[in-house]
Amino acid sequence: EPEVTQTPSHQVTQMGQEVILRCVPISNHLYFYWYRQILGQKVEFLVSFYNNEISEKSEIFDDQFSVERPDGSNFTLKIRSTKLEDSAMYFCASSAGPNTGELFFGEGSRLTVL
Amino acid sequence: QKEVEQNSGPLSVPEGAIASLNCTYSDRVSQSFFWYRQYSGKSPELIMSIYSNGDKEDGRFTAQLNKASQYVSLLIRDSQPSDSATYLCAVNFSGGYNKLIFGAGTRLAVHP
Secondary structure: OOOOEEEOOEEEEOOOOOEEEEEEOOOOOOEEEEEEEOOOOOEEEEEEEEOOEEEEEOOOOOOOEEEEOOOOOOEEEEEOOOOHHHOEEEEEEEEOOOOOOOOEEOOOEEEEEO | OOOEEEOOOOEEEEOOOOEEEEEEEOOOOOOEEEEEEEOOOOOOEEEEEEOOOEEEEEOOEEEEEEOOOOEEEEEEOOOOHHHOEEEEEEEEOOOOOOOEEEOOOEEEEEEO
16 A cells, blocks of 8 residues: 655754655655644644645744755655754655545654754 | 644543544634544544535444534444544645644543
């Protein structure tokens, strides 16, 4: 069964360092997303991406965050200068359509900022 | 501010019973509604979607939607210990590119 894969599964970094989280969406999906979940809290939308540009982003997704699809298969989330409050599980997801709500999530990348 | 509210639980039911999970949402123009299951330490997994008023059944799961009351529920029949997880209600508020707003989830514990 096709799946979304994410790397790394866990990353520990120092505050102020740059982090890149990587995702390989399901191959025939065209819509890509990043969500995050702080431990014990809700899953929160960060950004949606289609046709090599951001479709929508939340207020969490400030100038410290960026996304790109550098090579047609990977979809990356970059955090430029990490803060303690960026510690969370980051989920990549993909979907076949834009408004189906039927997202396929990867297993997540746990980011710990010290 | 668009909100999705769920009782955090835990909801404890015996094996074989019906588990009933509820969710309310704040925006009357919401178009689509979803139930995701999340096992501890894992990612959300879609189990049901519902788009129009009424009931939708899929195996042991039934989703119910009442747009007038801004209410969506999930019934799990013949609950199994493997159903023990957190159930997340999610709403795709109109106009969003799958910008799902999730509730905090209801933790379900099915005991043998």
